[in-house]
Each structure stands twice: as structure tokens, then as C-alpha cells.
Amino acid sequence: MNFRQSVLGTSDNPVSSPLSGLFLRLRRRDHVSADEEIALIDAVDRELVVEAGQDIFREGDRPAHCLLLLDGLAARYRTLDDGARQISAFHVAGDFVDLPSLTLKMLDHSMTAVSTCRFAVFKHSTLRHISEDRPHLTRLLWMVTLLDSSIQREWLVGMGRRTALQRTAHLFCEIGARLEIAGRGTASDFHFPATQNDIADALGLSLVHANRTIKSLKDMGLVSRRRDAVRIADLEKLRRLARFTPGYLHLEFEPR
Amino acid sequence: MNFRQSVLGTSDNPVSSPLSGLFLRLRRRDHVSADEEIALIDAVDRELVVEAGQDIFREGDRPAHCLLLLDGLAARYRTLDDGARQISAFHVAGDFVDLPSLTLKMLDHSMTAVSTCRFAVFKHSTLRHISEDRPHLTRLLWMVTLLDSSIQREWLVGMGRRTALQRTAHLFCEIGARLEIAGRGTASDFHFPATQNDIADALGLSLVHANRTIKSLKDMGLVSRRRDAVRIADLEKLRRLARFTPGYLHLEFEPR
DNA sequence: CGCTCAGTTGATCAGTATCAAAGGGCGTGG
DNA sequence: CCACGCCCTTTGATACTGATCAACTGAGCG
Numbered sequence: 001m002n003f004r005q006s007v008l009g010t011s012d013n014p015v016s017s018p019l020s021g022l023f024l025r026l027r028r029r030d031h032v033s034a035d036e037e038i039a040l041i042d043a044v045d046r047e048l049v050v051e052a053g054q055d056i057f058r059e060g061d062r063p064a065h066c067l068l069l070l071d072g073l074a075a076r077y078r079t080l081d082d083g084a085r086q087i088s089a090f091h092v093a094g095d096f097v098d099l100p101s102l103t104l105k106m107l108d109h110s111m112t113a114v115s116t117c118r119f120a121v122f123k124h125s126t127l128r129h130i131s132e133d134r135p136h137l138t139r140l141l142w143m144v145t146l147l148d149s150s151i152q153r154e155w156l157v158g159m160g161r162r163t164a165l166q167r168t169a170h171l172f173c174e175i176g177a178r179l180e181i182a183g184r185g186t187a188s189d190f191h192f193p194a195t196q197n198d199i200a201d202a203l204g205l206s207l208v209h210a211n212r213t214i215k216s217l218k219d220m221g222l223v224s225r226r227r228d229a230v231r232i233a234d235l236e237k238l239r240r241l242a243r244f245t246p247g248y249l250h251l252e253f254e255p256r
Numbered sequence: 257m258n259f260r261q262s263v264l265g266t267s268d269n270p271v272s273s274p275l276s277g278l279f280l281r282l283r284r285r286d287h288v289s290a291d292e293e294i295a296l297i298d299a300v301d302r303e304l305v306v307e308a309g310q311d312i313f314r315e316g317d318r319p320a321h322c323l324l325l326l327d328g329l330a331a332r333y334r335t336l337d338d339g340a341r342q343i344s345a346f347h348v349a350g351d352f353v354d355l356p357s358l359t360l361k362m363l364d365h366s367m368t369a370v371s372t373c374r375f376a377v378f379k380h381s382t383l384r385h386i387s388e389d390r391p392h393l394t395r396l397l398w399m400v401t402l403l404d405s406s407i408q409r410e411w412l413v414g415m416g417r418r419t420a421l422q423r424t425a426h427l428f429c430e431i432g433a434r435l436e437i438a439g440r441g442t443a444s445d446f447h448f449p450a451t452q453n454d455i456a457d458a459l460g461l462s463l464v465h466a467n468r469t470i471k472s473l474k475d476m477g478l479v480s481r482r483r484d485a486v487r488i489a490d491l492e493k494l495r496r497l498a499r500f501t502p503g504y505l506h507l508e509f510e511p512r
Numbered sequence: 513c514g515c516t517c518a519g520t521t522g523a524t525c526a527g528t529a530t531c532a533a534a535g536g537g538c539g540t541g542g
Numbered sequence: 543c544c545a546c547g548c549c550c551t552t553t554g555a556t557a558c559t560g561a562t563c564a565a566c567t568g569a570g571c572g
Contacts, residue, residue, distance in 0.1 A: 059503075060503075076409075078409075078413050080413070080417055080418070080499060081499060084417040085417075086412065086413040086416040086417045088409050088412050088413060100402045100405070100406075102395075103395050103396075103398050103399040103402060103512045104399065104402050104403075104406070104506050105506075105508065105510055105512070106503075106506065106508060108406055108409075108503050108504040108506070109409065131391050131394070131395060132391045135387050135388045135391075135394070138387070138391070138394065139358075139359050139387060140359075142359050142398050142401070143359040143360065145398070145401070145402060145405070146356045146359060146360050146401060146405075147360075148405070149356070149401070149402075149404070149405035149408065150356075150360070150364055152405065152408055152409060152412060153332075153334075153344045153364075153365065153408060155412055156342065156344050156408060156411055156412045156415060157334045157336070157342040157344060159412060159415040159416055159460060160342040160415055160457075160459070160460025161336055161340040161341075161342045161460065162336070163559080163560095164559075164560070195517090195518065195519085196518070196519065196520095197518080197519095201416075203416070204415060204416025204417065205560075205561090206560070206561050206562075207519090208520090208521090208560090208561075208562075208563095209559085209560050209561070211518095211519065211520065211521090212520090212521090212560090213560095214519095215519095215520080215521095243336060243337060247315075247316075247362075247364050248364040250360050250361075250362065250364070252361065252362060254361055256359045256361070419527080420527075420528070451549085451550065451551090452550070452551065452552095453550080461528075461529090462528070462529050462530070463550095463551090464528090464529075464530075464531095464552090464553090465527085465528055465529070467550095467551065467552065467553090468528095468552090468553090470551095471551095471552080483537095
């Protein structure tokens, strides 16, 4: 299957590309040439769908490909030997979920599909060619791995020094901001199909406490959830409560 | 100053190079050609010393260079508006402390010298040339940023799901393992000049609780500290207590 | 129409924070 | 060479955040 042919428009209109989430993410931060976008589109080997609840990869795997999330919500996690699970990242459309495997080879954690996930599959060999031939594109891929790392650092800071309420508020702020960038909703109105159990595992809380914390955000009139849909009534207030500042998302456009 | 000339031996014996910590770190994971090592040595612009207690860079800085830690202990941190500080990483000899600035440009956190730190300074422009001309070396640099990210993920998991005692034990296990790789002591006998305040900020604990936790490791006869020197009496036992498994340090040697 | 899974609520408990103060070790200056 | 001061460490008492245990509710689905 030729992925380029499956694009509805031309590269003049790559929003219609299956890779639009990634392109929006990259173009927000640096100039991406049409040539580079085509190179990425051509590098796609195939598509892959993983049903909700299934693992995408597991700790110890040595994948021969990298996955770009096109649709759905995925969670990076590790399970400790006492059975406790800690989610270390949520990934949304446009996120390259296991680009680190290109150089780290063995994965030290697992990933699960929170909702049904559709991926574009890139063979390591193809990405390796890109890393040999296209320095700028390589730097952009490097950058997106560092963006993930930056988000992870923010989670770590929150885990250590923010209260449960602040962390919870912060998560809703962040997911909204990231989904907006990926072109999937707005910062105050988006879909986030994680259960309270997932949220608890991401925030380092017990299920019961996560429930009470989310409820108190609801009672304050800040966040409402109906099924997957999250609506933030007063984004400014929620961001103040969470002390959310989007600096760590590195939204500046500049040559990289 | 020509850094290559300052190397005592030739590249046959690069342990004597100021960059030995980095070379040991890289060579442990992949073949590094003499040519590549020389390229790195030649890329050093100058040395920089930062006194203990001074900041190395601050949130919002846009450095034009990257720093490789040659000696000393540095801490990556963020201060929240209520004054709380969270340390998100310790860095030891051989760590490239702000390689992410090469593509992220603006720094979203600060870094301080816990003990006096000596750095090799690499101009962004020089590293950019490496990223244009040396794909394999670029992948190795990419890899070391991902190693940091992997360690950070382990901290996040611990913060969410490990007790204070386990986290503390884990920190001592990790620092020992990393210092051994960098050729600075052994996993059970090393120097770690962080104060209990620093350790508390790294583990997301209060100073008082960090003190009690460290004391209980001491009372169990697992860890003893005299000034900067840490000695681990029973490494196996400490690792079991911490549930420390070094997989996340990615110590496998393989082509990257 | 009952089963299952997500969400909700109450009661109690444990781990860690906070507040307060005292005890060492080391360098500096007298 | 001693004393003072400062920073780091230690200890005690109390408060509070969030965990755990135990039900119960409600919505979707076969």
C-alpha cells in the first residue's frame, strides 16, 4: 500500500493526511518542508489498529518499528511487582509513541490502548535511513522525543510538589492544550476516554481519592465530564488552580 | 586552547581524556570509533567551572552551547510559585546536562551545582555540524538524551507508587550504579555530595521525613554516609528493598 | 433483566507534612 | 587555639492528606 496515494489532497493540504496530527505538532514549532512531509508519508509501512484495553508493546520488547498514533488515546505505564501500576504518559494523535526504541532498542516499560488506537507503522530501517540522510528531519524527530521528556518532567514535578487537586486540574489543562495542538478539539472542550482508574494511576493516587478529587473539580464548577467528553467551564480559573503554564510544551516557532 | 592536545594519551587510551566519563558511558552501549571520539574532543570549545551552590542555567535561558559534566554533581530542578523545589534529575560525570537545548532552544527548568562542577562547553553551532555530518554520533547523542528520559521515568514511577523508604533506597542504588559506569567509584562505595535537603527535594519528601528515612536505612545497616562518602553495606538487600532493577539504565551493548 | 464495569460514598487508618527546637561539625576570625 | 556562627542533621509532637476497606449506585449491553 502506498500511503502517499491514500492522502486525499496534495502536500499543499496535508491536514487531510493521516499524519496531520504529527504535521500540526511539527509545524507549530519549526518550518517543515513539503519534501520532508512527503518523506515522512512515504516512510509509513502500514497501518495498525489496537483495540481498547490491549497492550501495544510490553516491557522487554525489542520492536523493529516505531508507531505514530493517528487516533485514540494510549498510556505508557509500568507495573511494579506488588501489582501497582503507574502511568507515565498519555499519548494523543500526532504523538510518536515509541521513537526511543530506535536508539534504545529494548523497551523498559509497556503501553496500552486506553481507547481503540490507530497507528502508522514506520520500520526502524526506514527511520534509520532518514537519520542518515535528513539531518533536519532527524532533529525534529529528536525534538519530539524531548517534548515527551519535558512533559514527563512536568509530571514528576507535580507528583513531588503538587497536591492531588492541583495535579488533577493540571492533567485536564495539559490534555486539553495538547489535543488542541493536534487539531482534536479545543483546550476547554475535548474527548479524553480515560477512566478514573487510569487517571488515578497517572496521578499516583488511589482510585477512591482520584474520584473525590475529580468530583471536587466538578463541584467547583470547573470541569464536567459526560462519557468521554470533557468540558472546562472556566479555563482561566482551572489553570490558576493547577498553576498551569504551557512553557514546558515548547510551543515557540523557531529554526531547530 | 586545543582540547585534543590536552589529552594525555592518544585516543587509544581515552580514559585519560577529560571526556572519559562520556566515552565510558557511550562505549558501554555501542561501538564508538576513534574518529568519533576525536570529533567530540575537537568539538569542545572551552572548560567552565561552576562553584557549589551556583546555578548553571535558569528556566527561560536560551543557551548557545551545551554542557558536558566532567566532574561534580549537578541537579536539574524547578521551583514552583509557592517556593517548593522539585529536583528532577541528578547529573554525574559523563552526563550531557543540557543537550535538549540544541533542539528545544528555551530551557523550561533550572540547574544548580550541588558540588563544584567542571564542564566541557560545546557550541550549538559545532553540535549542529555534528548532527549534519555524523549520523551515528548524532544517534548516540540522541540516545543519551533518551537515557536521561528513561531515568526520569523511573523516578516518576517511584514517586507515584513507591514508599519514601523504597524511593530513598532506590536513589542510592541508582547513583551508585551510574557513578560506577562513569568510572567514579563502585556501586556500593561512592561520593554523593547532596545534602538531605537536596535528597528530600529529589524524592518529593519534606526535609524531616527524608532525614528519618535515611536514618532508618542507616539503622537497618544498609547505607552509611560520612560526609560525602556513601557506603552500601549490603547491596543485594538494598536493591531488593528498593526493587531496583537496572533495566532502565539500558546497559546493553549493541549497534544503535 | 441481570451482569459487568465505572463511578460514588462513608468510615477508619497510615504515611508524610508541618512546626518547633536542639545537637553536631567545620570554617573563620579574633 | 578557641569561640562564634552557620549549615546540616536529628528529634519530638501534632496535623493533615490521601490510602484502604467496604458497600452501594447507575449505565450500558447481551
